[in-house]
Amino acid sequence: MTEDVDVDPPPPMEDRELSWLAFNGRVLQEAADPDVPLFERLAFLSIYSSNLDEFFRVRVASLRSLLRLKKKKVKRLPLDPRRLLREIHRVVHRQQETFGFLFRDLIPRLEDVGLRLRSDTQLTEPERAAVRARMVDEVLPTLTPVPLESEGPSPFLPDRSLHLVVELWTRGTAPLPPPEYVLVPVPSPPFPRFLTLAPDHAGVRTVVFLDDALRVALPDLFPDRDVGGAWAVKLSRDAELHLEDEFEGDVVEAIRKSLAKRETGVPARFLYDMRTPWSVVRLLHDALGLEAEDMVVGGRYHNLHDLRGFPRDGVDGHVYPPAPALPHPDLDAAPSVLDAVAAADQLLHFPYQSYDHVVRFLTEASADPRVEEIWLTVYRVSRRSQVLAALLEARERGKTVHVFLEVKARFDEASNVEWADRLRDAGVVTSFSDAELKVHAKIALVVRRESSGERRRFAYLGTGNFNEDTARFYTDFALLTADDRLAGEIERVFHMLEGRDVPRTFDHLLVAPHTLRAALVDRIRREARRAREGRLSGITLKLNALEDEAMIRELHDAARAGVPIRGLVRGICRMVPPPDASVRLRSVVDRWLEHGRIYAFHGTDGAPEVFLASADWMHRNLSRRVEVAFPVLDPRLRDEVLDVLELQLADGRKGRVLDGSGRNVYAGAAEPGFGSQAAVRNYLARLSPSTDP
Secondary structure, three states: OOOOOOOOOOOOEOOHHHHHHHHHHHHHHHHHOOOOOHHHHHHHHHHHHHHHHHHHHHHHHHHHHHHOOOHHHHHOOOOOHHHHHHHHHHHHHHHHHHHHHHHHHHHHHHHHOOEEEOOHHHOOHHHHHHHHHHHHHHHHHHOOOEEOOOOOOOOOOOOOOEEEEEEEEEOOOOOOOOOEEEEEEOOOOOOOOEEEOOOOOOOOEEEEEHHHHHHHHHHHHOOOEEEEEEEEEEEEEOOOOOHHHHOOOOHHHHHHHHHOHHHHOOEEEEEEEOOOOHHHHHHHHHHOOOOHHHEEEEOOOOOHHHHHHOOOOOOOOOOOOOOOOEOOOOOOOOOOHHHHHHHOOEEEEEOOEOOHHHHHHHHHHHHOOOEEEEEEEEOOOOOOOHHHHHHHHHHHOOOEEEEEEOOOOOOOHHHHHHHHHHHHHOOOEEEEOOOOOEEOOEEEEEEEEOOOOOEEEEEEEEOOOOOOOHHHOEEEEEEEEOOHHHHHHHHHHHHHHOOOOOOOOOOOOEEEOOOHHHHHHHHHHHHHHHHHOOOOOOEEEEEOOEOOHHHHHHHHHHHHOOOOEEEEEOOOEOEOOOOOOOEEEEEEOOOOEEOOEEEEEOOOOOOOEEEEEOOOEOHHHHHOEEEEEEEOOOHHHHHHHHHHHHHHHOOOOOEEEOOOOOOOOEOOOOOOOOOHHHHHHHHHHHHOOOOOO
């Protein structure tokens, strides 16, 4: 059917970077929520800081690279990078002020539970003596100060390393010469960021930032000088690998070479204490070869992602209550995971249910003498991956094991290269992505020879990584199935990854970059046709990011046709809901990181069409990555996914309205209580009647 040509102007869209900052603002809201336990509020401050660091190292660094283009090329860009950078700094400055207020507000609350955070100027003389003794014995011998001079070679500051700029005066001369300045590293790591003293008579422990402990001990580091001021600085560097320049050679070797660049990348942000004298700021600018755009005013402390490790010595509680994994309705009692999957599709919800079922699926396959082949994709895994350990064991037992390993997973490249070496050394058939595509699909295949001689295929299809560590705090879905409609097509995906000449079209799976985008567009337009014909229609999405302009345009067109559209978007959401259409967009940020993707359509046969996926609606996922979206064919499991989705859409406690303003207004009243994650846990507990949620 030929579609009508749409002559309407393109819909307004929120800027990608500002939308991401709005997401980080939602993280900051969790740190501000008095119903969140104390140490968890510190953890959210840590997450905010870590997120912002990566944002500057990747996104801001990319914008800064645009400023290095010739003016003619900059004029042809769809955005003004300089103007956008100014807006980014404005938003970040406002958020950082909120961060500082929240951190200061938590300090007396920490003291209420027996942890007294003190700066160097607040320590008593006995405390200063204890700090000084430990620093002299343990830390100072490891330090090498570096002179800071406006002329001569620039000292090198590694990415994200902390330093104090220390002012030194010559002792005993008249008239006094100008002070000298040195950079002193704050050595965390290898030392903990916080130093904890013995409890006082009331049982309260004093906690000191390592930065402040170093300030206390500076006279011992410079015994022949008088120490003046000491101000914290930190340089974040461009974290992009720029591998496109090296794709002529082997991609793994390109990764190996490029990993070294991460520490030496161009500056993305130079943070300095707002109390630093302007003359010292100018000296830093000149001596380190920085540009004006690099210089960002910060607080007294940097690298506050270290707050996640704030000492809790002797303090119990003040964290989220334990949430042990719920029993799975079928798998917990099943003697064999493979046999249970052969009998019926099995749906897993992490972290509500245990990731051990996935490990068990693979370890059972490695031990089963009838299993001949195991295939698996790797994007991010645990350093001590039980998943890959099971594959190594399978190889030792003589099975054929194929692993498709993505060595371009940002910030996990080194780990993946190490695993690639181990797998190949063990005889695992290890393949890598080509220069153009990342493999982001989370799939596995087990091939077992049944007693009849038939090859029986068992597939794992997931929305999250094969990573048992992150599965404890990322919400994800996984489907285990022996349905050959899916397992047979998964085998073909693996053959495609190996470069075999197989069809790139599928009857059930939606596979990027070949069919996923077109299949989604077809379904959106189908819903629009139904709405125009006066029939029931609807689109419901759960994504980490809704960014692709073409897909947003399709959604706007469907909304104008009368299709009700609902979306849960955790992070970037560029879509601005039109005021005259039934589009409702929400974002849930809570205890666990929402990570699973769901695409649900009203469908044509009276039953909704539901897909789970590894892909967000971003251009890179739909057009430049290998992704797999898979239908939930079992009606019982499909309803289970939809029930979970409805609970989250109804969340007024942890759900925020996404309207393009970046305001993050809560979707409901701010009454005390828990949000949809607690509701989902209760729902899943009811699937196992013997479980107490």
